[in-house]
């Protein structure tokens with residue numbers, strides 16, 4: 001997942017647990033795994049099929065954010081999760097953790113929760129019994145970095161009832177034909193960050209922008225590629241002279 005400080009489209013991040021397994025090209029330079037390895041100073045990380053995930057101690061934060069958001073002019077957005085994948089099916093993730101997460105989401109109606117996964121096929125199985133047409137404060141998204149992952153993951157995403165379905169196409173690693181966007185409410189994209197960033201052709205971003213415009217889907221261009229946040233910020237956020245800060249549900253940036 002991306003570095004928290006660089007995320008334009010969210011106001012808070014919350015991690016119910018930490019750890020994951022790399023499953024696709026977008027995971028190659030996983031920031032979270034590198035962060036975990038640094039913190040453990042050579043110890044075993046929480047990444048990979050044989051590593052246990054650990055539950056965090058920050059579960060009180062969303063409750064506090066929810067209280068602060070009472071009566072506010074705009075609704076805070078909570079990105080869940082930046083150091084894990086909510087669709088991860090690792091055996092160390094106890095069913096109780098997911099039950100607790102759904103309960104926390106129900107208990108924080110002043111927050112919009114953005115559940116972003118690379119495993120929408122799993123998340124579809126983990127929805128709570130009272131999900132119905134989707135909780136009003138939950139947006140469901142999946143990452144798609146190239147055509148193959150887009151086709152595969154979007155097919156699962158569109159089966160999940162949700163007030164907002166979105167795709168985070170970052171790091172964008174190829175040209176993607178979006179096809180039918182009638183069940184998609186938001187597209188985010190951007191280049192890769194980190195020392196080993198892979199180059200994205202600007203035409204790939206333009207193609208996404210134009211398809212979204214054609215379909216009337218809000219489009220957010222988050223960032224150009226770069227070795228670090230300083231370098232990325234220096235490049236600005238314009239694509240052909242325009243900042244694209246589209247959001248679903250008529251929300252203004």
Ligand code: SF4
Pocket residue numbers: 001019020021022023024026027030031032033082083084085118
């Ligand atoms: S899914 Fe996200 S957190 Fe998990 S390995 Fe891939 S990039 Fe890292």
